[in-house]
Structures are given as C-alpha cells and as structure tokens.
Amino acid sequence: MTTLVDMQGIEKRFPGVHALKSVNFELESSEVHALMGENGAGKSTLMKILSGIYKKDGGSLRVFGEEWELDGPRAAQDLGIGIIHQELSLMNELTVAQNVFIGREPRKMFGRLDEAALNRDTAKIFKSMNLMLDPRTVVGELTIAKQQMVEIAKALSYKSRILIMDEPTAALNDAEIAELFEIIRQLKSDGVGIIYISHKMDELKQIADRVTVMRDGAYVGTVQAADTEVSQIIAMMVGREVSNETVEVPDLSEAEVVLEVTNFNRGREIQDVSFSVKKGEILGFAGLMGAGRTEVARAIFGADPRESGEVRVHGTPCAISKPADAVRAGIGYLSEDRKHFGLATGMDVSTNVALASLDRLTSPVGVLREDEIRSTAQEYIQKLGIRTPSERQEVRLLSGGNQQKVVIAKWLYRDCDILIFDEPTRGIDVGAKAEIYKLLKKLASEGRAIIVISSELPEIMRLSHRIAVMCEGRLTGILPGGEETTQEDIMHLATLRKPAMQPGGQIQ
Amino acid sequence: MTMASPTTRQSVFSKLVDTGAHQKLLAFASLIILLIGFSIASPNFMQTSNMIAILQATSVNGVLAVAATLVIITGGIDLSVGTMMTFCAVIAGVVLTNLGLPLPVGVFAAIAAGAFCGLCSGTFVAKMKIPPFIATLGMMLILKGLSLVISGTRPIYFNDTPGFDAISLGSVIGDVFPALPIPNGVLILFLVAGGTAWILNRTVLGRYCFALGSNEEAVRLSGVNTDRWKIAIYALAGSIVGIGGLVIASRLNSAQPALGLGYELEAIAAVVIGGTSLSGGRGTIVGTLIGALIMAVLTNGLRILSVAQEWQTVVTGTIIILAVYADMVRRRKTA
Amino acid sequence: MTMASPTTRQSVFSKLVDTGAHQKLLAFASLIILLIGFSIASPNFMQTSNMIAILQATSVNGVLAVAATLVIITGGIDLSVGTMMTFCAVIAGVVLTNLGLPLPVGVFAAIAAGAFCGLCSGTFVAKMKIPPFIATLGMMLILKGLSLVISGTRPIYFNDTPGFDAISLGSVIGDVFPALPIPNGVLILFLVAGGTAWILNRTVLGRYCFALGSNEEAVRLSGVNTDRWKIAIYALAGSIVGIGGLVIASRLNSAQPALGLGYELEAIAAVVIGGTSLSGGRGTIVGTLIGALIMAVLTNGLRILSVAQEWQTVVTGTIIILAVYADMVRRRKTA
Amino acid sequence: AADKPYVPLISKGFSHQFWQAVKIGAENAGEEFNVEITFEGPDNEGQVDRQIDMLAAALAKKPAAIGFAAVDSQASIPMLRKIDEAGIPVIAFDSGVASKIPVTTTTTDNIAAAALAADKMAEAIGGAGKVAVISHDQTSRTGIDRVDGFVNRIAEKYPDINVVSVQYGGGDHLISTEITKSILTANPDLKGIFGANEGSAIGVVNGVKEAGADIVIIGFDSGAAQKEAVRSGLMAGAITQNPVGIGYETVKAAVMTMNGETVPPVIDTGFYYYDASNMDDPEIAAVLYD
Numbered sequence A: 001m002t003t004l005v006d007m008q009g010i011e012k013r014f015p016g017v018h019a020l021k022s023v024n025f026e027l028e029s030s031e032v033h034a035l036m037g038e039n040g041a042g043k044s045t046l047m048k049i050l051s052g053i054y055k056k057d058g059g060s061l062r063v064f065g066e067e068w069e070l071d072g073p074r075a076a077q078d079l080g081i082g083i084i085h086q087e088l089s090l091m092n093e094l095t096v097a098q099n100v101f102i103g104r105e106p107r108k109m110f111g112r113l114d115e116a117a118l119n120r121d122t123a124k125i126f127k128s129m130n131l132m133l134d135p136r137t138v139v140g141e142l143t144i145a146k147q148q149m150v151e152i153a154k155a156l157s158y159k160s161r162i163l164i165m166d167e168p169t170a171a172l173n174d175a176e177i178a179e180l181f182e183i184i185r186q187l188k189s190d191g192v193g194i195i196y197i198s199h200k201m202d203e204l205k206q207i208a209d210r211v212t213v214m215r216d217g218a219y220v221g222t223v224q225a226a227d228t229e230v231s232q233i234i235a236m237m238v239g240r241e242v243s244n245e246t247v248e249v250p251d252l253s254e255a256e257v258v259l260e261v262t263n264f265n266r267g268r269e270i271q272d273v274s275f276s277v278k279k280g281e282i283l284g285f286a287g288l289m290g291a292g293r294t295e296v297a298r299a300i301f302g303a304d305p306r307e308s309g310e311v312r313v314h315g316t317p318c319a320i321s322k323p324a325d326a327v328r329a330g331i332g333y334l335s336e337d338r339k340h341f342g343l344a345t346g347m348d349v350s351t352n353v354a355l356a357s358l359d360r361l362t363s364p365v366g367v368l369r370e371d372e373i374r375s376t377a378q379e380y381i382q383k384l385g386i387r388t389p390s391e392r393q394e395v396r397l398l399s400g401g402n403q404q405k406v407v408i409a410k411w412l413y414r415d416c417d418i419l420i421f422d423e424p425t426r427g428i429d430v431g432a433k434a435e436i437y438k439l440l441k442k443l444a445s446e447g448r449a450i451i452v453i454s455s456e457l458p459e460i461m462r463l464s465h466r467i468a469v470m471c472e473g474r475l476t477g478i479l480p481g482g483e484e485t486t487q488e489d490i491m492h493l494a495t496l497r498k499p500a501m502q503p504g505g506q507i508q
Numbered sequence B, C: 001m002t003m004a005s006p007t008t009r010q011s012v013f014s015k016l017v018d019t020g021a022h023q024k025l026l027a028f029a030s031l032i033i034l035l036i037g038f039s040i041a042s043p044n045f046m047q048t049s050n051m052i053a054i055l056q057a058t059s060v061n062g063v064l065a066v067a068a069t070l071v072i073i074t075g076g077i078d079l080s081v082g083t084m085m086t087f088c089a090v091i092a093g094v095v096l097t098n099l100g101l102p103l104p105v106g107v108f109a110a111i112a113a114g115a116f117c118g119l120c121s122g123t124f125v126a127k128m129k130i131p132p133f134i135a136t137l138g139m140m141l142i143l144k145g146l147s148l149v150i151s152g153t154r155p156i157y158f159n160d161t162p163g164f165d166a167i168s169l170g171s172v173i174g175d176v177f178p179a180l181p182i183p184n185g186v187l188i189l190f191l192v193a194g195g196t197a198w199i200l201n202r203t204v205l206g207r208y209c210f211a212l213g214s215n216e217e218a219v220r221l222s223g224v225n226t227d228r229w230k231i232a233i234y235a236l237a238g239s240i241v242g243i244g245g246l247v248i249a250s251r252l253n254s255a256q257p258a259l260g261l262g263y264e265l266e267a268i269a270a271v272v273i274g275g276t277s278l279s280g281g282r283g284t285i286v287g288t289l290i291g292a293l294i295m296a297v298l299t300n301g302l303r304i305l306s307v308a309q310e311w312q313t314v315v316t317g318t319i320i321i322l323a324v325y326a327d328m329v330r331r332r333k334t335a
Numbered sequence D: 001a002a003d004k005p006y007v008p009l010i011s012k013g014f015s016h017q018f019w020q021a022v023k024i025g026a027e028n029a030g031e032e033f034n035v036e037i038t039f040e041g042p043d044n045e046g047q048v049d050r051q052i053d054m055l056a057a058a059l060a061k062k063p064a065a066i067g068f069a070a071v072d073s074q075a076s077i078p079m080l081r082k083i084d085e086a087g088i089p090v091i092a093f094d095s096g097v098a099s100k101i102p103v104t105t106t107t108t109d110n111i112a113a114a115a116l117a118a119d120k121m122a123e124a125i126g127g128a129g130k131v132a133v134i135s136h137d138q139t140s141r142t143g144i145d146r147v148d149g150f151v152n153r154i155a156e157k158y159p160d161i162n163v164v165s166v167q168y169g170g171g172d173h174l175i176s177t178e179i180t181k182s183i184l185t186a187n188p189d190l191k192g193i194f195g196a197n198e199g200s201a202i203g204v205v206n207g208v209k210e211a212g213a214d215i216v217i218i219g220f221d222s223g224a225a226q227k228e229a230v231r232s233g234l235m236a237g238a239i240t241q242n243p244v245g246i247g248y249e250t251v252k253a254a255v256m257t258m259n260g261e262t263v264p265p266v267i268d269t270g271f272y273y274y275d276a277s278n279m280d281d282p283e284i285a286a287v288l289y290d
Ligand SMILES: Nc1ncnc2c1ncn2[C@@H]1O[C@H](COP(=O)(O)OP(=O)(O)OP(=O)(O)O)[C@@H](O)[C@H]1O
Pocket: A014, A015, A017, A019, A037, A038, A039, A040, A041, A042, A043, A044, A045, A046, A086, A387, A388, A397, A398, A399, A400, A401, A402, A427
C-alpha cells in the first residue's frame, strides 16, 4: 500500500462561487476511494483539478509523493492519471474505436493511421469488458448507456495507475454496473487506485474501501466503508436524516383514465405497446437498457415519429405529431439526456425554467414578464434546492445534478396533468432524490398522471403504483406496485425475450 | 445562507456577462481608440460634418447588420441581406416611380417585400432544413437576378416622388437643433436598432431567438413550435432589411439594381466584431452598432489620412483582427 | 455474438454515413440530372470539347473548394481562399518575372506563400482564439491589399517563363491519348483532391481534422495539442490554395492582382452542396468535387443556352437550393 | 506637402487597368503642376453609395478641387451640391455628370468609340455573319455605352451581321474566358467577338486560344497583354481611349480653375483604333499604356 495521491487544503474559486474550501483527499494504491457529496458539493471540480483540467487556487497536490503543478490534461495523463468525466465528452461523428484512442492512434510511417490495429485494440478492450460493441460504430448512434461504456473503455485504455470515475454508473443498468465492478476489482488487484463518485448509496458497500464526504465545497471527513452505516454517510453529506418510507398504493379503481396509449409501433424499437395511466397514478417503467422505454416516451410526446398507434387524453383521441401538440394536450416529457434534449445550457437558469411556459409569462403583445420569470425561477431554486449563485447563472456552469434539477423545475412549472419522467434522478444526490420522490407523490396526490422511466429498480419499486416492464420494444407485462412485487418478478419480465435475441450492448 | 453574499455579487457580474456588456465595453474601447488615433493623426477628422458623414456611412450597413444579428443569434447566417436590400429598393422604385403610387404605399411595399423574402429564407431553413448558409446564398443570387430583371438593369429614380430623399437625407433633428443636422438615415438606424434590441431582450420572439441558437432541440422538446418562431425571426430580419433598402434608395434618390453584392460580408463582420458569436445563442444589438461604427470610422479615417487605397484594405483587415482579438482577451479574463 | 447481425448492419450504415457516401450519391444524382437536362436543351452542350471546358472551368474553384473543405471540417470557415489564391499567383509572378528565377522556385514560392498565409490564419484561430470567420475575413482584406501593393496594381505576365502556361493549359494526358486532351489544370485538381482525400481518411492529421470539428473540447481533454494540429490544417489548406494560384496564373499566363474577390463564396458553396456540414465533423472531398462540378455545369449550361445574365443568377440560386434540399430529404430518409 | 493644393480624384473603379492609367495621368499632372493627388474608386462600378462616402471624406479634407467620375450622376447630385456650397470646384472625368456643377468634363465618347469597333469588326468579317459581345458590366455607364454603341451601329449599318450574344464577365479575365468558350460552343459558326474592356478582351483572347477557334477579335483599352495580342495578330485590333490623357487633363483643368483661368466646358480626350500596322506610330503609342 503506497500513497498515490495526497491533496491537502485544495482551494478553488469560480466567479462568485467558492467551489472548494481547503479540501483534503488521499488515495492509496489498490483501493477504491469513494467521494460522496450532494450536488454541487465540489466532487467533479476536485477531480478536474487532479486531472489537470482546472488549476487549483491553493493547497498542495502530491502524486507518488512528489509535489506537482499540473498544467493540462496531458500532464495528468503522463503521470498515469485517467478520468471518466461525469458529462460524456465524445466525438459523435467519429467511430467508437477512433474515440477510444483519440490522441494515441496506432500509426504507420508518415503519420499514416493503422485503422486495423485501432479496431483490433479497441475490440480487445471491449472483450476484456465483455462489451459487445462494434469498434466501427459511429458514437452518435449509440444510446447514452453505450456511450458511457465507451467512455469507460477509453479510460481503461490509458492503463492509468490512478483512475477517476465521476458517476460512471449514472446511465447504466444493474447488469452493466455489476460488470463495471468486476473490472474495478480486477484493476484493484493490479494495484490501481480508483476514485469513485456516485450518488447510488447501495454501491458503496459493494465496491468502496474508504469514503470521503464533501459538503458545500468543504471537506467533511473520511471513513471506512466497511464499518460505517450508509445512513451515517448520508447524514454527513446532507447534514440531516433522510426519510426512507416506501410506497403506499392508493385505491384508484374509481379514478378517471387520463392517458391511454394503444398499439404503438415503430420498427423493432417499439412493438405493439398499449397501456393507460389513471388520474393520480404513478406508473413506473422498468426494463434493461435498450428496452425501448425512451422510444415509447418520445413517440407519445411526438418527439419521434411512430408507424401506428393512438393516444387518448381524457378519453379524447389527439393527433400528436410534434412536441408542441403534446404539451398543448397537457403532456410533459423530461428527457433522459439533459445536455442535448433538456437544457439550453448557454442560457441562464430562469430562462430554462420558463422555457416550456413562456406563453404563460408574456403579455398579449408578446412582452415577457421578466420579474415573474425571475421570481418563478427563484421559487424553484428554493423548492428543489438548486445550488446556483443566482437565477441569472448560465446553466452550463452548474454541477451535473443541479442541471438535472433545472430540467425538472421546467416541467413542474409547466404544470401538465400528464408528466413523463425519463430517468428523473440521474446524477441526483440522495437528499435531493428524497425531495423529488416527495414531489412526484405530491403531484400524483394532486391528481396528475405520472410515468416514471428508471433503470434503478429500487426507485421504480419505491415510487410506482403499477410497474410496466419492457423488453426489446415490447411491453412484457404490468405488475402491481407495493411490497408483493419483488425485483425478481420485474427482472423476469425484463428479460422475457423472444428466443435467440438479446438486446444491444447487453452484457452476457 | 452562506451563499447569500456571493450570490448578489455574482448576479451583478452574471448580468453583465449575459447581456454581453463587457464585450460592448471592450468593442467600445477599440472604437474610442480609433477615434482618438485618427483625431491626432489628422485635424480634418474630428469635425461635426465628418462625424455626421461617418454616421451616415454607417446607416445602411448598420441596419443590415442589425438584421443579420437576429439571424446569427438563432445560430444561422444571412448572406442575402445585401441583394435583398437592393431588391426592396427596386420594389419601392417600381411602386413609386413606375406605378406612381403614393409614398406610404412604396414604403410599405419595400418592407413587405423584405419580410416576404425573409419568410422564404426562413421556410427553407426551418421547414426544408436547408443549411442557412445555402438557403441565404440561394436567396442572394435569386434576388440579385430579380432586381436586375425587374428594373431592366437600369437604375430607377425617385424624381417624381417628392420627399422620398428626405427619408434618409432630410434631418428631423436638424430642424429642431440646427447645431447638429443628423440626417434621418442615422435616426432610422438608431430607431431600428432600439426597436430590435427591445424585441430581443423584452419579448418572447427575442427570447426564443436566443434559445434556438443555444439548443434548438431542447426548445422543440419543451413543446415550442420552433419552426414557426424561426420563420418569424427571418421575416422580421427581412423587414428590417427592407427598411435598409429604403434608406439607401432615398440616399441615392434611386434604386441601383447592381448594388448590394459584398455588403453581406460587411454586415456580418460588423455583427461579429460587435461580439455576437456565429455559433448562436449570444449577441447584442449595441455590440453590432459599435461593430458597424468601427468599420465606418476605419474606412473614413484611412481616407482622411489619404492612405493609398491598396493599403487601406490591408490596414482594415489588420485592425478588424486586432479589435476582435482584444475582445477575446478581455472575454477570457472575465470568463 | 448474437449481436453480430444488427451491429454489422449498423456499422455498414454508419460507415456510409461518415464517408458521407449517400450524400455523394445524391449530389451525383443532381449532377447527372443537370447534365441530361442541358444535353436535351442544347445539342452543343454534350461535346467532348465542352465537357473538357467544364472540367477546366471547375479546376480553379475545385482546388479552392478542396482547401475550404479541410477548414470547414474542423468547424471553421475560410473566406480568404479567393484573395489568397491571387496573392500566391502574384508571389509566383514576382519570383519568376521580376526576379527571373527558374520555374521550380516560383512554384515552390507560391505554395510556400499559401502555406504561410494559412499558418497565419491558423494561428489567429487556434492561438488567438479569433473566430475563423473574422480571422479569414481579415486575411482576405490583407491579402487583397498586399497583392495590389506587391504587383503595383499591374498584372504580372509570365512571358519570359517558358512552359509556365503548360502548368494548366498543357495536357500530359492528351500527349498519351490524343483522343481526350484533358488539360493539366484538371489533372492537378484531381491529384490535389486525391491527395487531400487520402490525408483526410488515412492520416493522423485528417483524423484530428474530423475530431476537432466534432468536439474540440473532448479532443483537448484527451491530451491532444489541438492548437498545433489546427494550425497545421490551415497551413495545409493554404498550400493547396497556393496550387490554385499557380493554376489560375498559368491559365491566364499572368497574375491578375484584382482577381479573387467573390471566389470564396463560390468555393464554400461547392463544399456545402457537396454535403459537408458547416458545423464541422463530417465532409468528403468527393462531395466537394461534385459540388464544384454542379456549379460549373450550371454556369456553362446556362451560358450555352444563352440565358440572359440576370436570369442565370436566378436559376443558379434556385438550383443550388433545390440540390441541397434533395440532399436533405435523402439524408432524413437514411438517418 | 500640406501647403500644396490638394486634388482628390474619385473614380468609378480602382484596380482595372483603365483606371490605373487615369491615375498615372493624374499623378503626372500632379508632378507637373505641383498639386497633391489622391486617387480612389469603389471595388466595382456599381457601388454608388461607396463613391458618395468617398466624396464625403474628400470634402472633409478641404481640397482645392475634386475630380469626379460619377457611377451614377443623378444619385450623387446631393453630395455634389454640398461640395458646390463649400465653394470647391468639381471637374468631371470619364463620363459626364448631368448637372451644372462641374466646371468641365474631360471625357471620351464611349458610344462613338464602340461604334468604331463595330465598323472595324464588320470590315474584318466582311460585313456578314454572327458576332458576340463580352462586356465588363451590365449596369455601369461605360459598360452600357460600349455595348449599346457597338450593337446599335451593327443594327443600323450592317443588316447581315447578327449579334448573337451579349454577356458580362465583370472584367474578370477568368470568367470572361469561360464565357468566350461557352459562346464559341453555342455558336460554332461565330465570326467575331468584341471584348468591351481590358479584362473582357483578354478573356476573349484566352478563350479563343484555349478553344483553338479562329475568329476576329476586336478589343478595347490597352495594357501589355492586349498590345501583345494585337502585335501577334491574334487580336485584329482594339479601340483605345486616352485614360492617361483623361487623368492629366482632369488635374490640369482643376489647376486652371484654381488659378481662375477659364476652361472649356468639355475636354474630349478622344479615342483611337490601333492594330499591328499603326500601333507604333508615335501618336498611337503615346496613348497606349501597359
Ligand atoms: N466552470 C465553472 N464556473 C462557475 N461555477 C462552477 C464551474 N464549475 C463548477 N461550478 C460550481 O462549483 C460547484 C461544484 O460543482 P461540481 O460540478 O464540482 O459539483 P459536484 O459535486 O460534481 O455535483 P454533482 O454531484 O451534481 O456532479 C457548483 O456550485 C457549480 O455550480
């Protein structure tokens, strides 16, 4: 056991934000050191300093016992520090292999590329990850989940001695997470030190040796994962106890059917999907990555075309050809990919919150009611505890989780009576999660119909009044919510495949 | 609420950032420097008459640049402003001179023509998904040709429309304060700029203009009818170009069908010098105005210094690059 | 391995996408349609001599478009190709005629001059973070002026350099197969295009060209020295423009210092018609070639039909829009 | 040099050889009469407003007189009035200004010059057959006059000659070359082409060379390449005006006006037809320029 990294009293300021206040962190070889903290606590910033992307304003950074001033990503790489960024940073137009080896392409003479070797090496890495993915696939066509796997492969290809993983599992399902943990244990036994950031508490016990907790950019403490209760860690993070009550299914037999979807079809992504949601009901959608839940949601919302299928809202059929129609019909959709489909990241928080509701915030002549927009934004910043210096801050400068909260705020404010949440808690901390769960329940009890798509079974089971399960574009069953439904029941339906077919990127 | 204190500080700062004020300030700086420099270099530069000449030289390019700003903020680009201006001028000529209709009709016709052209470009871009560069390049050629066809390749004069030349040559301000006879053309530029700035910052249209440039897909998925808004923005830009057509026509008391090619680059240059990003999502009208002024001051000043014409272009190119570089440096400091 | 089937299907498709083959195909379609249309419209159109004339008319714009493609794939734009071409031609003139140095020196000088100009633009963009539009606009003006200054606003003739006009007018192919006397200018175009295509698809430089256009920040985070590569790409583009300068100079057997303005838009148009996206990351040389051919066929055909000049521009504009629209439709089908 | 009287010349164009020749003439006169000369013109002969901005800048420099070749005389009248009110004499050159303001106009009759070209063309092709015109500009005065002069004269005097095509290459050598070749393709039996300015004429020469055609070429203006073409017989002959003379006379007239001398209302600098036979005659050689 040698000390790989030793950071002491790290300071970092951004305009108006004191992101890191004298933070300490150290990493031993052959250990998995989890870094926990609420959204905006400063985890990613600390890691960006360690990987040479940000310059630290103060404090000392020692790697392999030597003091270093990292002046760029390359310097960190040369030291053997690899990082998987929280936000995907891939080149969508390039192939998977080209992405993995960007900057280190195998070359022949005169700067000629050795494409064959490139694909071969990539395939090797994928094999070691048991990832079935053609190295020549163009990244832009992959789902976020697969893109995340590519990021992981890329990080592994550096053969780093220090590997930073910033929320690598945010977009992954259990099977893939299990596979990732296998890889991590392997690396560990090879003496690699791993810094692991995640908001999924259950992962701690499985993988972490030590846990360092941050709050509001300050160092709170470091504990041994083995002999510390999760609740205690949560307390360290949030500064209070987080309630963990389970779902109580209301009696909806009398309730009106608000949304009715019948015979949806599109190629092999959506096959004859029909279901309905009642007033005040939370319908959970479970399934493996690639099950087609997002596709169904997008099709209902009119974001993607559909070959056949009818949507009835309050019993009346409505022709939805574009999202505008859906929103007019009272349907809201929170996308799973906030960066591309959820936010105008170049604009400030208040605009993003108001984006779906500007028509309500304008005078007849089209003049914006600026104050109302601002106050609304402030209201939601309070309600959802969005960490931002002000409602005028550009969203791209917010931490990942806080960005997600902004998207949620947008749809909450739009106030539709049918809300589809696709991975609503992706990258959101435990404290905020609990808040959002409360919110969803409140919305339901106020009489809205809610669909929650999530790859986290615990989340599904904790929220859903009924659980729809999809597999390869087919709706394989709808289970009742509450205690009597077990994870096993869901997984059974989620893997109820047509023979001789397996989903894309599924790990065997 | 430990965040409280930084919050307030930040919000002031961030207000600056997203109204792009620091860019304005800096663009301003380069403008001031130019003015001072030229005043020192030549006694003839800093005269009321010459300042007015500069403003007047700005008026047309300025109006076009304001129009271009709208389109550029949506993440597009408009290469057709130059020939569209000419087209609108020719339309005014046909209506007023060939058909002999009264002045207001001609004014309306020109602006309507611009709006219609904008509507077309907008439709090509929004509905037909043609890259703005190509859509407006096509429009540029089409309108160039049509102007020649409609006018019979000859200038159309407005001699039988009394008061037409007053549109840009008369001076409402001058009538009130004889001391500064600022021509109406300049007045129109500032009115148009003011109006557009108001639309950009205070109305839904403006807000969507920025949002589209920032992340169109996100806006669409927020249930906004992006196509319709985009078309509206192009149409608005077009009508502004129409006004530009009137200004130049009245200044030359004629519609010159061959005019307009090359004006688009100058307009876009003014926009970008003004700190508006060609990738869309951010930009300011004030910046654009300053950009246009910088270009006008530069050309005028170099002429006043009797710099040989071939050297004038060299210097202009260099200073444009330097001005924007200064802007970049400043921006990196603040960001 | 059950994934195999969908994967391979997708990968074949995706390969098509990133070599942009379907775009080529479609651009091809519009080209064929034009050729057929004109052949029907005029018996004089489809003759070997005229086809060669069209190819020759493509040569200069084609070379410039190839250069522009490189820059555009990185997500930039190059407005200076036109005047840079002239500048290189003038340099060649100075070296060969004024200094009377031997031909190879002149050729080298022209290409070196182009590379140097590219180096400058590249530095402005990469190091000084000036938007490509402004950096190259500045270069365009600077080079326009310098060409006039250096040449003393007079054309420089190559009368005392025997064999200079052979660079683009001679026909190596014709000497071998007298049947098709394709001028060297065309040969040079295809050689340049072939070389550039090879660089784009087979070398590290080409790889980074696409990568930069696709997501520069990601490339930087991967520890690549993005600035250096970007500069290299601009310099490469510049040297290609230098070749273009030689082709036009040898064709006119003179360096015309006033030439070049407006050529940049034509080059960029060819690139975009060829299916290269102005937002960077994807594009092909073949597409660009076809784009350039489409433009040349269009102009030539309309002239042969003796369409009135003013209508020629109208038709050109319309067809450019239609060609790209067809491309879009096709793309949405495949994607 | 500040004490020298200052005379700016605002021209229609700048980089075309014709205007460069005018510039030289003006500078020669500048030397001779000890006045400071500047010469400016818009990039292409359409940009009226640019020209007016140039006038404005010139006016700000408090010149002794202004030489002005109007792109569009009507359009520039308001500005000319301003100059007149400032008591600065205006000398029009190249093509006249439809106004009382200019004290004189040093001009040359483009219509008559082009008509002469038509006669020479007719003579060279034997009075019958197809001919074409390639001009530099569809809208500028010189462009219009030279095309009209040529076409009208053919129409009036030569019924058997038929102008099959008039196209415009913006004075760009390359574009004019392409146009020539397509005209030759479209009309294999073409007898001759008239290139209405230096760029167009050279374009025609190149195009004919490349197409390997054998037709009569009549050019306009001079310049090294055109002189060479005439000498080699490739070009039957060309019209040249006397741009150097125009520049010279303009400045001279300005100086005379400054000194209160009276100048004739019109100074015609004339035009000449030159071909291999006469181009070395002193009076022709004098008006040819490189
Ligand atoms: N470039 C930046 N400019 C300004 N503020 C920033 C910047 N990057 C981060 N911040 C701020 O610094 C704080 C810490 O951000 P960071 O991304 O490190 O949080 P995090 O712990 O990773 O949160 P999450 O779990 O949501 O990813 C946040 O308040 C964020 O708004």
